[in-house]
Amino acid sequence: MEHDIIYDAVIIGGGVIGCSIARYLSKFKGTFIVLEKHSDVGDETSSANSAIVHSGYDPKPGTLKAKFNVLGNKMMGDLCKELDVDFRRIGSITLALNEDDLETLKMLLERAKENGVRAELLSKEEVIALEPNVNKGILGGLFCPDAGIISPFNLTVSLMENAMDNGAHLSLNTEVKEIKKIENNLYLVKDQNGNEYKTKFVINAAGVNSELVTKLVEEPTFHIVPTKGEYILLDHFKASFIRHTLFMCPSKVGKGVLVSPTTSYNYLVGPSATIGAIDDKSCDSETYDFLREKAKSLVSEVPYSETIKGFAGIRANNTLDDFIIEESKANPGFFLVAGIMSPGLASSPAIGEYVANYVAEKLKLKENTRFNPRIKPHKNLKEMNLNSYNALIQEDPRFGRFICRCEKVSEGEIIDAINRNCGATTVKGVRKRTRAGFGKCQGAFCQKDVVHILARELKKDIKEICYGDKGTEICIGNSKEVKK
Numbered sequence: 498m499e500h501d502i503i504y505d506a507v508i509i510g511g512g513v514i515g516c517s518i519a520r521y522l523s524k525f526k527g528t529f530i531v532l533e534k535h536s537d538v539g540d541e542t543s544s545a546n547s548a549i550v551h552s553g554y555d556p557k558p559g560t561l562k563a564k565f566n567v568l569g570n571k572m573m574g575d576l577c578k579e580l581d582v583d584f585r586r587i588g589s590i591t592l593a594l595n596e597d598d599l600e601t602l603k604m605l606l607e608r609a610k611e612n613g614v615r616a617e618l619l620s621k622e623e624v625i626a627l628e629p630n631v632n633k634g635i636l637g638g639l640f641c642p643d644a645g646i647i648s649p650f651n652l653t654v655s656l657m658e659n660a661m662d663n664g665a666h667l668s669l670n671t672e673v674k675e676i677k678k679i680e681n682n683l684y685l686v687k688d689q690n691g692n693e694y695k696t697k698f699v700i701n702a703a704g705v706n707s708e709l710v711t712k713l714v715e716e717p718t719f720h721i722v723p724t725k726g727e728y729i730l731l732d733h734f735k736a737s738f739i740r741h742t743l744f745m746c747p748s749k750v751g752k753g754v755l756v757s758p759t760t761s762y763n764y765l766v767g768p769s770a771t772i773g774a775i776d777d778k779s780c781d782s783e784t785y786d787f788l789r790e791k792a793k794s795l796v797s798e799v800p801y802s803e804t805i806k807g808f809a810g811i812r813a814n815n816t817l818d819d820f821i822i823e824e825s826k827a828n829p830g831f832f833l834v835a836g837i838m839s840p841g842l843a844s845s846p847a848i849g850e851y852v853a854n855y856v857a858e859k860l861k862l863k864e865n866t867r868f869n870p871r872i873k874p875h876k877n878l879k880e881m882n883l884n885s886y887n888a889l890i891q892e893d894p895r896f897g898r899f900i901c902r903c904e905k906v907s908e909g910e911i912i913d914a915i916n917r918n919c920g921a922t923t924v925k926g927v928r929k930r931t932r933a934g935f936g937k938c939q940g941a942f943c944q945k946d947v948v949h950i951l952a953r954e955l956k957k958d959i960k961e962i963c964y965g966d967k968g969t970e971i972c973i974g975n976s977k978e979v980k981k
């Protein structure tokens with residue numbers, strides 16, 4: 498099927514980068530669409546990472562990573578207010594575990610200055626005063642007050658929701674298989690079902706698949722080196738067990754293992770770094786042993802009895818060792834936003850804005866004067882006082898009916914997450930947006946209720962409701978046939 502519209506831009510990939518580009522493009526008058534192969538946005542690397550908004554002390558000065566990280570960090574505060582996303586500048590401390598690390602910290606302090614990032618060296622005693630549970634064998638630290646933690650799922654979803662509120666389109670379950678140059682400087686993008694999208698700009702934001710998508714147009718100048726990172730996720734067992742993100746000194750292999758709180762008051766230990774396949778997200782006990790051993794040098798007694806689950810994400814590391822953000826010289830109109838490895842999440846607002854402005858200038862797009870930077874705020878029950886909460890339940894009793902007991906998520910919040918632009922259509926989608934099913938029981942108690950709510954709100958048969966992508970249907974039939 499050929500769509501009649503000529504798009505100004507087709508964005509391939511609904512990760513945090515594609516959704517950010519769509520959001521900033523929606524500040525302009527034009528027709529924009531994100532094509533995402535999964536059943537939801539943010540289902541790949543953007544939902545499996547350390548969730549740190551790095552301050553920018555680490556990337557080499559002069560690189561795109563340094564430029565976009567520092568700018569992205571600065572933009573994140575205001576953006577998250579507009580998008581009602583939980584973001585907290587808790588600060589990070591990079592710890593020196595030996596004498597060599599103390600020298601590395603001095604080098605990183607100089608690098609921070611060059612990148613324009615606030616940083617300060619701390620003595621061992623100063624670190625312990627800030628973090629009483631730190632390993633007492635550490636020798637000192639580098640404190641960066643502007644580092645923060647964020648919910649990467651909520652950021653991705655809210656960027657797309659805001660883009661759609663302002664007129665952008667999203668097509669899920671849509672895998673780009675072919676890109677052809679046609680007449681009048683247009684491209685024809687084809688998906689797996691033969692649907693065609695004519696466009697002036699093709700933006701390749703396909704994450705670990707960005708090399709493969711580039712190959713649909715031209716020979717890539719880079720190779721993706723998929724690098725898996727495994728994590729251990731702990732429950733929210735104790736507030737302030739760790740208050741800052743605790744890093745090891747970075748090495749050639751990466752930033753090393755960290756211990757950090759998350760915005761939902763859980764704790765994260767990881768990641769590992771293993772070069773492998775683009776789609777291998779398996780986890781194994783040897784790697785968990787490795788993570789526990791490494792984390793011990795940061796925090797000697799992590800209570801692993803509080804472990805909820807393990808998970809893995811794939812870094813789009815690449816042979817150029819920097820972000821690749823440029824319009825193709827050989828094929829004008831084909832724009833690469835490829836190999837966006839860490840700190841891609843932190844950089845996402847700055848990358849989105851840069852790419853959108855570039856495309857708008859090239860196509861001479863006018864400002865969208867009706868652009869609203871804010872999404873409809875969520876009802877944040879956890880932050881409400883008793884009176885406001887009671888008033889809300891009087892108005893809508895569904896906010897008083899708890900579906901997920903572990904994470905205390907009400908029916909009202911789940912319905913709201915379904916009935917928005919870029920709303921949840923799957924159990925996993927509800928989980929990412931509301932945390933229903935994210936707690937210790939991992940959905941054992943609430944999944945059946947979530948399935949019913951999804952079917953009712955989306956007016957679908959219960960057998961059509963999937964956990965995630967098609968093929969992951971949950972109900973396959975009746976367990977007991979009722980005979981009348």
Ligand SMILES: Cc1cc2nc3c(=O)[nH]c(=O)nc-3n(C[C@H](O)[C@H](O)[C@H](O)COP(=O)(O)OP(=O)(O)OC[C@H]3O[C@@H](n4cnc5c(N)ncnc54)[C@H](O)[C@@H]3O)c2cc1C
Nearest residue numbers: 510512514534543546547549673704726812840841842843
């Ligand atoms: C272990 C780990 C830890 C990290 N920690 C941090 C951190 O703490 N802070 C930080 O700033 N960054 C971090 N990062 C990096 C950050 O997560 C990424 O830079 C960011 O998520 C990349 O976003 P993206 O949109 O480019 O990729 P993705 O999120 O992978 O999105 C790409 C999308 O394209 C879709 N797609 C691919 N091919 C096609 C196709 N042919 N058709 C349609 N759709 C397609 C995919 O389904 C996917 O949804 C980490 C990464 C990892 C793996």
